[in-house]
Amino acid sequence: MIALLLRDLRLAVRAGGGFGLGLAFFLIVVVLVPFGVGPETELLSRIAPGILWVASLLAALLSLDRIFALDYEDGSLALLATSPLPMEGAAMMKALAHWITTGLPLTMAAPALGFLLSLAPEAYAYLLISLLIGTPALSMIGTFGAALTVGLRRGGLLLSLLVLPLYVPTLIFGAEAVRRGADGLDPSGALILMAGITAGSFALLPFATAAVLRINLR
Amino acid sequence: MSMWEYANPKRFMGWTRPVLPWTFGLAGVCLAIGLVWGFFFTPDDFRQGSTVKIIYLHVPSALMAINAWIMMLVASLIWLVRRHHVSALAARAAAPVGVVFTLIALFTGGIWGQPMWGTYWAWDPRLTSFLILFLFYLGYIALWEAIEDPDTAADLTSVLCMVGSVFAILSRYAVLFWNQGLHQGASLSLDKEENISDVFWFPLLVCIAGFVLLFIALVLMRTRTEIRARRIRALEARARRA
Numbered sequence: 001m002i003a004l005l006l007r008d009l010r011l012a013v014r015a016g017g018g019f020g021l022g023l024a025f026f027l028i029v030v031v032l033v034p035f036g037v038g039p040e041t042e043l044l045s046r047i048a049p050g051i052l053w054v055a056s057l058l059a060a061l062l063s064l065d066r067i068f069a070l071d072y073e074d075g076s077l078a079l080l081a082t083s084p085l086p087m088e089g090a091a092m093m094k095a096l097a098h099w100i101t102t103g104l105p106l107t108m109a110a111p112a113l114g115f116l117l118s119l120a121p122e123a124y125a126y127l128l129i130s131l132l133i134g135t136p137a138l139s140m141i142g143t144f145g146a147a148l149t150v151g152l153r154r155g156g157l158l159l160s161l162l163v164l165p166l167y168v169p170t171l172i173f174g175a176e177a178v179r180r181g182a183d184g185l186d187p188s189g190a191l192i193l194m195a196g197i198t199a200g201s202f203a204l205l206p207f208a209t210a211a212v213l214r215i216n217l218r
Numbered sequence: 219m220s221m222w223e224y225a226n227p228k229r230f231m232g233w234t235r236p237v238l239p240w241t242f243g244l245a246g247v248c249l250a251i252g253l254v255w256g257f258f259f260t261p262d263d264f265r266q267g268s269t270v271k272i273i274y275l276h277v278p279s280a281l282m283a284i285n286a287w288i289m290m291l292v293a294s295l296i297w298l299v300r301r302h303h304v305s306a307l308a309a310r311a312a313a314p315v316g317v318v319f320t321l322i323a324l325f326t327g328g329i330w331g332q333p334m335w336g337t338y339w340a341w342d343p344r345l346t347s348f349l350i351l352f353l354f355y356l357g358y359i360a361l362w363e364a365i366e367d368p369d370t371a372a373d374l375t376s377v378l379c380m381v382g383s384v385f386a387i388l389s390r391y392a393v394l395f396w397n398q399g400l401h402q403g404a405s406l407s408l409d410k411e412e413n414i415s416d417v418f419w420f421p422l423l424v425c426i427a428g429f430v431l432l433f434i435a436l437v438l439m440r441t442r443t444e445i446r447a448r449r450i451r452a453l454e455a456r457a458r459r460a
Contacts, residue, residue, distance in 0.1 A: 144381065148361065149361075149364075151365070151370070152364050152365065155364070158357070158361065158364050161353070161356065161357045162357040162361065164353075165350045205381070208377050208380070208381055211377055212373075215370055215377075216370070216374070
């Protein structure tokens with residue numbers, strides 16, 4: 001499992017793109033917003049939590065179709081299926097690799113972008129924590145969506161239609177936690193619920209992902 | 219003879235042919251009685267006025283929008299476990315019907331919400347979870363359409379249906395989870411003291427029965443269409459080979 005994780009990470013870093021592209025997309029989306037809604041500081045700081053969360057969600061979505069597509073094309077997914085490693089484990093490692101290459105950099109970059117949107121100073125800690133807890137769920141749910149559409153030639157649009165509704169609860173609780181943090185309220189309720197979503201998706205979705213992959217490899 | 223024998227496509231076509239007109243007829247009768255009774259022969263609510271009458275469309279369609287997904291879930295499980303093709307086709311046939319019921323519920327809810335809450339739409343948990351259910355229906359149908367091989371499509375959509383049922387169940391119980399929304403709590407439970415008054419309750423029951431029957435009739439009809447479409451495809455394939 002560790003070997004698979006390291007291989008995916010190495011591939012992601014060497015192929016370039018995936019790593020930086022999501023981050024650059026995140027930056028662009030965040031930069032676009034002030035142009036769209038105007039540069040008033042109060043307005044921006046009020047909507048900043050939501051924007052940061054929506055942008056990171058879209059950035060995570062962008063790189064989803066890479067999770068399985070290349071491995072499916074060159075046959076290494078079939079090899080993985082016949083290897084002694086259970087498919088569920090492989091699915092979880094794929095999600096973890098996706099998180100390390102997109103979710104983690106996004107989390108690290110988010111506070112810097114918070115400055116651009118003049119996020120309230122109290123909220124930075126909660127922005128970090130909520131992204132840290134929430135983005136693994138995005139990766140795991142996205143891995144399930146990627147597995148569903150791996151056999152399709154033009155699965156990209158369908159993938160977003162399938163995955164985005166599943167992202168909604170994470171988004172709600174994530175943005176809610178940051179907003180409460182910015183207002184000086186106690187955000188632990190939203191954080192706990194989001195941690196529940198993450199734990200639940202990592203407990204259940206690897207099985208669904210593995211089942212779907214087996215069907216697609218038939 | 220076990221109940222599974224009815225799932226044989228030929229048998230299914232056989233027993234649904236006589237049943238179908240009856241279900242349609244009964245659905246029509248129930249809906250006609252329920253709606254006419256509800257619209258013209260019930261008093262106006264003392265606070266809501268005549269807008270209360272939209273309940274006869276809103277509640278049954280919302281109920282069926284969720285139950286349609288549950289029915290798809292059951293059909294998908296039967297397909298995954300016992301691999302009856304009719305079951306997979308029934309799940310596929312039910313999805314567009316469910317979409318329409320979801321849309322009706324959302325629209326009538328908006329029309330009802332405007333005079334009552336002062337807004338067509340609010341980001342209330344109940345409303346939001348219903349909107350997500352609608353998006354999920356669309357994704358489910360799109361996935362069916364996107365995959366060419368029918369067995370693969372049936373398998374993949376079954377798994378998606380299982381994952382999506384989280385939302386169906388969430389919208390079912392959203393009223394009980396969150397109290398802060400605009401949407402009122404459950405007022406139709408069988409075991410509660412505080413239900414809506416009997417004047418509205420009986421026509422509503424008839425309407426719900428009508429919607430259930432309509433759903434069954436539409437799904438049976440669409441399943442028959444799917445079976446015929448698949449037969450045609452098989453015949454064409456055979457003709458091409460010959």
